[in-house]
Amino acid sequence: MNIVRYRSLPAPVHRRQPLQNKRLPSVDDAVLAECPDEPMYCLRPQIFKALATRFTKLFPGDVLYAVKCNPEQAVLRSLWKGGLRHFDAASLNEVALVRGLLPGAIIHFMHPVKTRSAIRTAYDRYGVRDFVLDTVDELDKIIEETHGARDLGLVVRLALPKGNAVYDLSGKFGASPGDAAVLLQSCRRVAARVGLSFHVGSQCLDPTAYERALALAGSVLADADVAIDMLDVGGGFPVSYPDEVPPPLDDFIAAIARGVSALDLPAHCRLWCEPGRALVAPGQSVVVRVVARKGGALYVNDGIYGALSDAGPAVGFRFPVRLIRTDGGVHDGELRAFEFFGPTCDSADRMKGPFLLPADAKEGDWIEIGQLGAYGTALRTGFNGFDQACLVEVEDRPLLETPGYLSAAMQAA
Numbered sequence: 001m002n003i004v005r006y007r008s009l010p011a012p013v014h015r016r017q018p019l020q021n022k023r024l025p026s027v028d029d030a031v032l033a034e035c036p037d038e039p040m041y042c043l044r045p046q047i048f049k050a051l052a053t054r055f056t057k058l059f060p061g062d063v064l065y066a067v068k069c070n071p072e073q074a075v076l077r078s079l080w081k082g083g084l085r086h087f088d089a090a091s092l093n094e095v096a097l098v099r100g101l102l103p104g105a106i107i108h109f110m111h112p113v114k115t116r117s118a119i120r121t122a123y124d125r126y127g128v129r130d131f132v133l134d135t136v137d138e139l140d141k142i143i144e145e146t147h148g149a150r151d152l153g154l155v156v157r158l159a160l161p162k163g164n165a166v167y168d169l170s171g172k173f174g175a176s177p178g179d180a181a182v183l184l185q186s187c188r189r190v191a192a193r194v195g196l197s198f199h200v201g202s203q204c205l206d207p208t209a210y211e212r213a214l215a216l217a218g219s220v221l222a223d224a225d226v227a228i229d230m231l232d233v234g235g236g237f238p239v240s241y242p243d244e245v246p247p248p249l250d251d252f253i254a255a256i257a258r259g260v261s262a263l264d265l266p267a268h269c270r271l272w273c274e275p276g277r278a279l280v281a282p283g284q285s286v287v288v289r290v291v292a293r294k295g296g297a298l299y300v301n302d303g304i305y306g307a308l309s310d311a312g313p314a315v316g317f318r319f320p321v322r323l324i325r326t327d328g329g330v331h332d333g334e335l336r337a338f339e340f341f342g343p344t345c346d347s348a349d350r351m352k353g354p355f356l357l358p359a360d361a362k363e364g365d366w367i368e369i370g371q372l373g374a375y376g377t378a379l380r381t382g383f384n385g386f387d388q389a390c391l392v393e394v395e396d397r398p399l400l401e402t403p404g405y406l407s408a409a410m411q412a413a
């Protein structure tokens with residue numbers, strides 16, 4: 001059976017054990033076979049593959065997968081099988097992981113602040129040519145560490161005003177419009193290819209956010225008077241959660257097309273995007289076990305220091321849930337709202353939900369929590385000794401689907 005136990009999580013991503021390719025038909029089968037007392041992470045490789053195929057088909061340019069979202073080897077391989085060829089790495093470990101697994105991958109180093117050794121090693125050892133930057137100091141670093149290489153692709157990250165995505169990403173990275181224009185000119189003098197990028201924020205529910213960002217990018221390009229070779233509209237594409245059904249992917253693609261057509265881009269300019277969440281969230285569930293119940297509170301074996309940090313106080317996502325009971329099959333009795341507590345001793349290890357589950361949920365039951373392919377396992381810690389988990393591959397449908405993201409063939413499967 002295809003189960004890998006980690007002695008300790010998180011391991012450095014490049015040292016993780018590869019999965020064997022045996023699969024179980026469904027999450028229920030995996031629970032029956034394993035009766036897992038530790039969290040069980042269920043990967044759906046065919047969903048990652050279908051999402052990659054769908055996204056690369058719809059997007060009029062290059063799709064870079066943001067590796068940080070889920071660096072599991074099975075995930076990277078499935079996206080590759082779906083036709084995805086470009087990877088957005090943010091650390092040297094991610095660069096090495098992708099290069100080791102997928103020798104033909106095109107890797108872009110999209111973190112605007114890098115150590116000198118990371119730049120040097122990415123360029124020399126791993127064949128990375130594209131680097132993001134948002135200051136002139138970073139530009140100098142890249143030029144020095146690549147010894148004035150003539151084959152660089154340099155992408156200037158533009159800061160955006162605070163938007164209305166669920167996660168605002170405006171605070172940390174990005175040059176102001178004025179600085180970005182000057183940086184573009186400096187990059188043009190030394191780089192083989194020059195680009196401009198931004199990120200509208202993660203789980204962005206408003207397609208027009210991309211149009212507004214593109215208009216700002218257009219004003220920077222007009223000021224800089226620089227011909228760019230790539231324009232990167234970033235990530236942020238949303239998925240469904242129980243209280244949130246986003247507009248379909250086509251609406252975002254259409255908004256980007258409108259925004260781009262209003263710009264006066266050189267004919268050869270490539271469009272890039274960097275989705276993370278939208279490519280992987282539906283492809284993984286976490287199965288937790290109920291260790292104790294106190295009224296409306298279920299004490300479960302994974303929490304905010306495990307794969308459920310986005311369900312915790314900081315973000316408070318309500319993930320889709322489903323009760324699994326191996327003696328009596330699936331329950332569809334009367335539902336009630338529960339909150340979850342994670343296994344650690346920290347009182348912040350609490351997930352308010354509300355999570356709707358059969359009212360008789362009890363100790364020993366399992367709960368499948370869906371949409372955790374993005375920013376789930378990737379954020380695990382070993383805090384408080386809760387560092388064990390197992391990983392299985394399954395073939396059933398995701399708990400929740402986002403309109404317009406899977407192909408018609410996949411929907412019918």
Ligand SMILES: *Cc1c(COP(=O)(O)O)cnc(C)c1O
Binds near residue numbers: 235236275276
């Ligand atoms: C995290 C990140 C992404 C992916 O964002 P999603 O909202 O998950 O699509 C893309 N680009 C950059 C630079 C990021 O930091």
